[in-house]
Amino acid sequence: MSNKHNRRNFLKIVGAGGVATTAALYTPLAIGSASKKVVIIGGGMGGATAAKYMRMMDKSIEVTLITADKNYYTGFASNEVVSGERHMTSITFSYSGLRKHGVQVVVDTATSIDENKKVVRTANGKKFAYDRLIVSPGIDFRWETIDGYNAQVANTRIPHAWIAGSQTEMLHNQLHSMKDGGTVIIAAPPSPFRCPPGPYERAAQMAYYLKHNKPKSKILILDSKDRFSEFGLFTGGWKKHYGYGTDNSMIEWIPAYKGGAVEAVDVANMSVSGEFDEFKGDVINIIPAQKAGKIAFTAGLTDSSGWCPVQGNTFESTIHKNIHVIGDASIASPMPKSGYAANSEAKVCAAAIVALLSGNKIPDPSYVNTCYSVIAPGDGISVAMVYKYQNGKIVKVKGSGGLTPVEFNPKLREREVEYGHTWFNNITNDAFS
Ligand SMILES: Cc1cc2nc3c(=O)[nH]c(=O)nc-3n(C[C@H](O)[C@H](O)[C@H](O)COP(=O)(O)OP(=O)(O)OC[C@H]3O[C@@H](n4cnc5c(N)ncnc54)[C@H](O)[C@@H]3O)c2cc1C
Numbered sequence: 229m230s231n232k233h234n235r236r237n238f239l240k241i242v243g244a245g246g247v248a249t250t251a252a253l254y255t256p257l258a259i260g261s262a263s264k265k266v267v268i269i270g271g272g273m274g275g276a277t278a279a280k281y282m283r284m285m286d287k288s289i290e291v292t293l294i295t296a297d298k299n300y301y302t303g304f305a306s307n308e309v310v311s312g313e314r315h316m317t318s319i320t321f322s323y324s325g326l327r328k329h330g331v332q333v334v335v336d337t338a339t340s341i342d343e344n345k346k347v348v349r350t351a352n353g354k355k356f357a358y359d360r361l362i363v364s365p366g367i368d369f370r371w372e373t374i375d376g377y378n379a380q381v382a383n384t385r386i387p388h389a390w391i392a393g394s395q396t397e398m399l400h401n402q403l404h405s406m407k408d409g410g411t412v413i414i415a416a417p418p419s420p421f422r423c424p425p426g427p428y429e430r431a432a433q434m435a436y437y438l439k440h441n442k443p444k445s446k447i448l449i450l451d452s453k454d455r456f457s458e459f460g461l462f463t464g465g466w467k468k469h470y471g472y473g474t475d476n477s478m479i480e481w482i483p484a485y486k487g488g489a490v491e492a493v494d495v496a497n498m499s500v501s502g503e504f505d506e507f508k509g510d511v512i513n514i515i516p517a518q519k520a521g522k523i524a525f526t527a528g529l530t531d532s533s534g535w536c537p538v539q540g541n542t543f544e545s546t547i548h549k550n551i552h553v554i555g556d557a558s559i560a561s562p563m564p565k566s567g568y569a570a571n572s573e574a575k576v577c578a579a580a581i582v583a584l585l586s587g588n589k590i591p592d593p594s595y596v597n598t599c600y601s602v603i604a605p606g607d608g609i610s611v612a613m614v615y616k617y618q619n620g621k622i623v624k625v626k627g628s629g630g631l632t633p634v635e636f637n638p639k640l641r642e643r644e645v646e647y648g649h650t651w652f653n654n655i656t657n658d659a660f661s
Pocket of ligand 1: 566
């Protein structure tokens with residue numbers, strides 16, 4: 229089903245394909261008193277979901293979650309914080325819900341993994357032994373791909389805001405204090421990267437704010453690609469709300485073949501340059517090329533792509549035994565790098581580990597993803613897909629998923645926003661409550 233949204237079909241397929249996994253997910257197993265230890269690195273969408281579901285599936289497993297910060301900020305909905313449609317507190321989550329499930333939450337940074345001794349070491353000098361380890365550290369950046377751009381510049385002047393937190397607030401503040409008539413530059417990364425529709429939703433959210441507050445301003449998207457996710461839906465939405473394609477368009481998009489790929493940043497001059505031109509911005513948001521989070525490299529879990537190869541039914545690393553990698557850091561293509569995908573992978577991985585630790589058969593998994601984007605209040609779009617494990621690979625389930633129809637239907641587009649906001653509440657409850 230290519231360009232038609234058929235939610236009933238989609239749900240039917242999730243329902244059918246998800247039977248084996250769902251049964252395994254919700255059945256608490258009694259496997260004797262021996263305490264099996266699972267350690268999880270990273271309390272984001274993947275790690276938090278895995279920790280909670282592991283405890284729900286088998287209370288005899290000791291689950292320790294090592295995570296770098298005392299709070300988690302969701303990437304999803306963070307574009308609405310940038311525009312001012314949401315407050316930062318609405319995307320901030322603590323780990324108190326996971327503690328209630330009996331997860332031992334340790335706020336610390338994992339610095340090394342000894343896969344022979346099965347021990348994780350942390351920055352605070354602690355050691356954690358495990359039977360199985362889950363690594364869900366999210367992303368890191370390929371700073372070397374853009375001259376003059378680095379973590380210090382991102383933290384102080386030109387944010388990426390691609391890991392939600394203080395940089396999300398910085399970008400919000402920069403946008404809100406920019407003069408009317410200013411230029412915002414968004415540099416969009418090459419694939420694969422976290423949240424394929426994200427940069428284009430960000431442009432729409434920023435345009436919404438500027439249209440109503442600083443209407444003489446412009447947004448320039450400089451892209452490292454020639455096409456992007458939900459291309460027709462985004463450009464159609466930009467056209468409807470922000471004049472895209474006209475002389476008065478608030479948004480201009482420059483693809484890679486026209487010199488859009490940013491190669492260098494000049495912080496003092498507040499400019500970026502590509503193959504042909506230099507562009508000056510009042511606010512610059514560089515979203516650099518990405519790779520797996522640092523600990524995945526330190527532990528030797530990555531291949532030459534910079535991401536972690538895994539077996540799709542267990543998410544066990546194909547490089548190191550007893551270590552599972554989920555979320556953005558893993559290679560789970562054709563699934564995208566998204567929060568919903570990380571949540572789905574976490575459940576599959578938790579069910580597989582429970583089975584492996586108790587000597588049971590690994591369930592046949594199915595996986596699901598939907599990404600919602602809000603182009604303007606009352607105008608949302610989505611892309612959805614169901615996946616299954618077949619012949620050693622994750623594959624798309626034929627006939628599942630779909631896109632919001634391109635023909636504009638105001639009621640449907642309004643509903644997509646409601647679905648998106650409800651999805652946000654559901655998924656954050658699912659992971660953190
Ligand atoms: C602007 C934007 C919009 C988005 N919109 C959507 C959307 O609409 N829908 C959607 O599904 N997804 C969306 N995403 C993507 C989503 O946020 C990510 O795909 C998802 O968070 C990935 O989960 P993860 O567990 O792999 O990584 P994360 O959620 O980033 O979690 C990683 C965690 O690990 C911690 N960590 C890392 N290294 C260590 C270490 N060594 N020791 C201890 N802790 C460590 C980090 O501090 C972090 O808490 C969006 C992302 C952005 C940036």
